[in-house]
Structure formats: structure tokens, C-alpha cells
Amino acid sequence: MVKTIIIVDDDPGVRYTVKAGIEALDENYQIIPVENGMKCLEFLGNNQIPDLILLDVMMPEMTGWETYDRIKENEAWRKIPIVFLTARTDRIAKDAGDFLAEDYIEKPAKIPELKQRLDNILKK
Amino acid sequence: MKLNFSLSLKLTVMVVLVSAIVIFSLTYINIEEQAISLENVYSDKAVTLSQALDTAIGDHDELTDKQKSQNYILNFSKLNSEILKVSINLPDEEGLKVFVSTDMDSINISSSQYNNFSYENDAVVNIPIHSGNSHTITVITPINLSGQIYGTYEMLLSMNASYTAFDVRARNLVMISVISLFILIFSFLYLLRKIIVKPVIVFRDAAKIIGEGNLDTKIKIKSQDELGELSNAFNKMTNDLKKSRNKIEEYNKILENLLDRKDEFIGQLGHDLKNPLQPLVGLLPVIMEKEKDPKIKEHLNILIHNVEYMRDLIIKTLQLARLRSPDTKFDMENLNLMEEVDNVLTSQKLFLNENNINAKSMIDNNIFVEADKLRSVELFNNLITNAVKYTPEGGGELTINAKKGKDFVTISIKDTGIGMTEEQLSKVFDEFYKVDTSRCEMDSSGLGLSICKRIVEKHGGRIWVESPGKGKGTTFYFTLKSANEKINKNL
Numbered sequence: 301m302v303k304t305i306i307i308v309d310d311d312p313g314v315r316y317t318v319k320a321g322i323e324a325l326d327e328n329y330q331i332i333p334v335e336n337g338m339k340c341l342e343f344l345g346n347n348q349i350p351d352l353i354l355l356d357v358m359m360p361e362m363t364g365w366e367t368y369d370r371i372k373e374n375e376a377w378r379k380i381p382i383v384f385l386t387a388r389t390d391r392i393a394k395d396a397g398d399f400l401a402e403d404y405i406e407k408p409a410k411i412p413e414l415k416q417r418l419d420n421i422l423k424k
Numbered sequence: 425m426k427l428n429f430s431l432s433l434k435l436t437v438m439v440v441l442v443s444a445i446v447i448f449s450l451t452y453i454n455i456e457e458q459a460i461s462l463e464n465v466y467s468d469k470a471v472t473l474s475q476a477l478d479t480a481i482g483d484h485d486e487l488t489d490k491q492k493s494q495n496y497i498l499n500f501s502k503l504n505s506e507i508l509k510v511s512i513n514l515p516d517e518e519g520l521k522v523f524v525s526t527d528m529d530s531i532n533i534s535s536s537q538y539n540n541f542s543y544e545n546d547a548v549v550n551i552p553i554h555s556g557n558s559h560t561i562t563v564i565t566p567i568n569l570s571g572q573i574y575g576t577y578e579m580l581l582s583m584n585a586s587y588t589a590f591d592v593r594a595r596n597l598v599m600i601s602v603i604s605l606f607i608l609i610f611s612f613l614y615l616l617r618k619i620i621v622k623p624v625i626v627f628r629d630a631a632k633i634i635g636e637g638n639l640d641t642k643i644k645i646k647s648q649d650e651l652g653e654l655s656n657a658f659n660k661m662t663n664d665l666k667k668s669r670n671k672i673e674e675y676n677k678i679l680e681n682l683l684d685r686k687d688e689f690i691g692q693l694g695h696d697l698k699n700p701l702q703p704l705v706g707l708l709p710v711i712m713e714k715e716k717d718p719k720i721k722e723h724l725n726i727l728i729h730n731v732e733y734m735r736d737l738i739i740k741t742l743q744l745a746r747l748r749s750p751d752t753k754f755d756m757e758n759l760n761l762m763e764e765v766d767n768v769l770t771s772q773k774l775f776l777n778e779n780n781i782n783a784k785s786m787i788d789n790n791i792f793v794e795a796d797k798l799r800s801v802e803l804f805n806n807l808i809t810n811a812v813k814y815t816p817e818g819g820g821e822l823t824i825n826a827k828k829g830k831d832f833v834t835i836s837i838k839d840t841g842i843g844m845t846e847e848q849l850s851k852v853f854d855e856f857y858k859v860d861t862s863r864c865e866m867d868s869s870g871l872g873l874s875i876c877k878r879i880v881e882k883h884g885g886r887i888w889v890e891s892p893g894k895g896k897g898t899t900f901y902f903t904l905k906s907a908n909e910k911i912n913k914n915l
Contacts, residue, residue: 408705
């Protein structure tokens with residue numbers, strides 16, 4: 301069964317890396333790159349529910365935290381696991397990430413390691 | 425008021441000593457001179473009396489007539505109340521002897537006293553005797569007989585009358601000198617206070633105020649002397665100090681600002697560097713996994729190695745910048761040091777085995793420290809990585825130990841690696857310093873130990889390193905606050 305993952309990041313390099321890297325390692329993954337929080341919410345609004353959302357924190361206009369809140373507000377989307385993928389490594393960000401999300405992964409991340417962690421979450 | 429007292433005291437003692445010596449010497453000399461002049465007066469008087477006696481006797485041939493001579497001197501001695509005794513000494517076979525005297529009882533004493541007198545010498549001899557209140561003078565004058573000294577007149581005069589008057593005068597003199605000494609001391613003390621001590625107190629108080637940081641203090645001593653000059657110099661110094669301090673404060677602000685901006689810049693730069701690094705770090709391992717050609721795999725290996733190094737450098741630089749920031753807070757808890765170190769060693773087991781490092785912890789189970797758990801793990805990881813990095817490929821030993829002191833626990837991490845020279849020991853905690861630039865350039869960011877130093881210092885501890893020399897291993901030490909038992913502060 302194909303697993304769908306949305307990657308929300310304003311950096312095209314990151315979006316490409318995650319999509320190309322994970323799909324190259326495992327054909328059972330389908331990565332949907334999205335460039336900001338609004339687009340992510342639009343995507344979800346079209347009733348396309350992914351298996352997991354990879355969310356950057358520091359994005360212009362709508363931050364990862366805000367996007368997170370908006371997703372969790374919606375009854376239908378609340379159960380989607382969210383993983384933060386961010387360059388912010390200060391303590392507050394890490395604590396919040398650990399507390400709120402399924403996982404908190406620091407950039408730059410090695411794709412095999414990233415995939416390993418996503419696998420673990422999706423197995424649950 | 426210690427200054428006031430001791431300065432006055434020292435100067436006063438000095439002045440009292442000097443003036444006492446001067447005044448009393450002058451007084452003594454004066455009295456001595458007067459005493460001598462008094463003796464001279466009596467000597468002259470005795471000579472005059474002797475001449476009168478000589479004239480009264482007239483014919484010297486009659487001197488040998490004992491009865492006549494005796495009558496002469498007895499009558500003569502009654503002429504003046506100061507004459508105590510008159511004798512005529514004449515020579516016989518043995519020498520000069522007392523021939524007649526108004527006081528025959530003391531002949532022997534008299535003769536024994538003056539038998540050294542040489543009558544060939546026509547000098548007048550004065551023998552003053554002062555004992556207690558009695559002042560006498562014996563004056564011996566020669567008797568000239570047709571150009572030759574024939575004998576001597578010996579006259580004992582009492583100087584008591586003059587000396588009593590002289591004593592009174594001397595006593596007055598001493599009294600006057602004592603009084604003038606006191607006047608001198610008091611006027612000196614008064615001047616000392618007015619001219620020196622008071623200004624010194626003004627300076628002292630001003631210096632105190634300036635020391636407390638008030639550089640607006642001015643000294644108002646306008647006297648046209650060295651103290652006035654000192655006061656001007658002092659005021660100028662204060663003014664210059666104020667200018668310098670203002671400048672330093674200004675520069676400090678600029679420096680603080682620059683430091684803030686530097687950390688901010690490093691933070692932003694690090695963050696911005698992470699994103700473009702993501703494709704490299706992310707995809708290179710994927711390509712590596714997919715690639716079959718060993719030649720390309722070798723190239724990829726070098727790429728991965730360099731990208732990893734860059735990633736390490738960026739992450740550590742960010743870490744250091746964050747550790748320096750004053751608003752970085754630590755979550756302090758009481759940690760069982762043995763448990764923490766065991767956990768670290770377990771998590772590093774693979775890495776240690778790969779490098780043939782036999783690591784062991786000798787820490788007792790009852791040592792607790794007050795530390796931030798995450799940071800202390802980071803600290804141990806950095807120090808272990810460092811030790812492994814500087815141990816030759818053949819492998820070695822790594823021993824972690826801890827010693828409990830009064831307030832601090834000293835933790836040591838000892839390796840059997842390449843060791844360090846004195847110069848390296850002194851620089852090892854500097855940012856971007858690498859012990860072996862040729863060998864480890866690509867493996868080390870040069871920031872790991874700077875991070876360790878920051879972490880330890882933020883914990884209120886101290887870190888240092890010792891090495892017996894090149895090739896003899898290295899031991900890192902650091903201290904963490906000792907805690908008594910495992911009570912988590914957050915609970």
C-alpha cells in the first residue's frame with residue numbers, strides 16, 4: 301500500500317531532497333511537496349488526507365506552529381501525524397516540537413535516517 | 425581617623441626628638457660655658473689674692489720663719505670670707521711640701537693632692553671640685569724669688585655663693601627651654617593639622633568618593649604651594665579618569681553591540697546554511713546506497729565526509745553562539761553521575777568499538793551532580809569524541825572517573841592518545857583551534873572543546889586539561905556542583 305506524505309517547506313531544495321530521496325529509497329512512498337502552510341491547508345481541504353505531514357517551522361506568512369494549530373483545529377485532520385522538520389534547534393522549539401508532534405527532526409537530515417523515523421511512526 | 429593620628433604622631437615624635445636634642449644641647453653648652461667662666465673668675469680672684477699676700481709678705485726671706493708665715497696667712501684668710509684655706513708650700517730635699525697652712529689638719533691631704541706640682545713651672549694651677557652643693561677651687565700660684573720659683577701659694581676658695589646664684593639661673597634656663605619646647609610642639613601640631621593633615625584628609629575623602637565611582641568630585645585647596653599643585657593635579661586626574669571612563673563605557677557599548685550582532689549573525693548564518701545543506705546531506709547517502717560503481721562510490725565517500733564536516737561545523741557554531749547568549753537557560757536537576765556516564769558509554773558503544781577504544785567508568789554509585797541533563801550528555805559526548813579522535817588507529821584506553829570534593833565533583837576523562845605539548849594545552853579550548861592540523865583537519869570543527877568549556881562554565885564549574893607530553897596521553901578535568909541526593913527540582 302502506498303503511503304502519502306506531505307512535505308511543507310518554503311525551500312525548494314528541501315522539498316526536492318525529501319521527495320527525490322525517499323521515493324528513490326522506497327517505491328511505496330508518495331511525497332507531495334507543498335510550499336507553504338496555506339497550500340497545505342488547501343490540499344487537505346480537497347479531502348486528500350495524507351498518512352503524515354512533514355512540517356517546516358520557520359516559513360514566511362504562516363509558521364509551522366500556526367499551520368499545526370490550524371490542522372489540529374479540524375476534526376477530520378486531527379489524527380494525521382505531524383513531524384517537524386526544521387533548522388531551529390533551540391530548546392523552546394525542541395521542547396515544543398517533542399511535546400506537540402510525533403517527532404522533531406533537525407535539518408539537515410540524512411534521508412535514510414529520516415525515512416527510518418517516518419517508518420517507525422507509520423508502523424504505529 | 426587612623427591617618428590623622430599616625431601621621432601627626434610620626435612627625436611630632438620626630439620634631440620633639442630633634443628640638444629636644446637641639447634645645448637641651450644648647451642649654452647644656454650654655455650652662456657649661458657659664459660654669460667654666462665662673463671658675464675663671466675665681467681663679468683670677470685667687471691669683472689676685474695670692475699677689476696681695478705676696479706683696480704683704482714683702483721680703484721672701486721671712487717665708488722660712490714658720491711663725492711669721494703662719495701669722496700672715498691666718499690674718500690674710502680672715503680678709504675674705506670665701507677663703508677656706510691658705511697654705512705656703514716650700515721645697516725640702518724630697519720636693520714641694522706644705523710649710524704652713526691655716527688648716528694644719530688637712531696638710532697631708534693637701535700635700536698628697538699637689539705633690540705632682542712642678543715648681544719649675546710658673547703656671548697657675550686651678551683645681552675646681554664640685555660635689556653636691558659644695559663648689560670649691562684650689563688655685564696654686566708660684567712664688568718667684570729673684571727670677572726663680574721658690575715655692576707656691578695654695579688657696580682654697582669657696583665658690584658656693586656664686587654657684588647658688590648660678591644654679592638658680594641654670595634651673596631657670598632649663599625651665600625656659602622646656603617651656604619653649606612645649607610651645608614649639610604645640611605650634612608645630614597646630615601648623616601640621618592646618619597645613620598638612622587637613623588637606624590630606626580632604627584628599628583621602630575625595631579619593632574614597634572617587635573610588636566609589638563618583639568622578640565629579642573636585643578638591644578645593646587653593647594654597648599656592650605643593651599641596652595646591654597636588655590638588656590641581658588631582659582634579660586633572662579625576663577629570664581625565666572621567667573622560668577615559670566615559671570612553672570605555674562608550675566602547676563597551678559598541679563592543680556589546682558588536683558581540684550581540686556577531687552572535688545574531690552567526691545564528692542567522694548557521695540557519696541559512698542549514699537549508700542549502702539539506703539536499704547534500706539528505707541525498708548523498710541515498711545516491712551512495714543506490715550506486716554500484718566502486719570508483720564513484722569512492723568519490724561519493726569523500727563528498728559525504730566533507731559534507732558531514734560542514735554540517736558538524738555549522739551545528740557546533742550555532743551551538744556555541746547559543747551557549748554564549750545570556751538568555752540561554754539550563755534545566756538544572758540532580759543527576760546520578762554513574763548512571764549518566766553509563767548511558768553515554770552505552771550510546772557511544774558502536775563508535776568506541778569501531779575505534780578499538782576500551783572505555784570504562786570508575787565512578788561510584790553515590791555521586792550526584794547538579795546539571796542540565798542534555799547539556800551534560802553533550803559535554804561527555806564531546807570529550808569522548810575528542811579523546812577517540814586523538815588516539816591512534818591501533819586503539820587505546822579511556823577511563824572516566826569522578827572525585828567528590830566539598831562543593832564540587834571533579835570528573836576526569838583520561839585517554840592513552842597522542843598527548844599534548846605545553847603550547848597545545850594552553851590553546852586547546854580556543855575556538856577553531858586544532859591540535860593536529862595536518863591529520864584532523866577534516867574531522868574536527870575545532871569547536872567541540874570550546875562548547876565543553878561554555879557548558880562547564882555555564883554550570884558554574886571549571887574545565888582544564890593535563891598531559892605529561894607528546895605521545896603520553898591526555899586527561900581532561902571538569903567540575904560540576906555537587907548535589908546530595910537525587911531530588912529532581914522539577915518535582
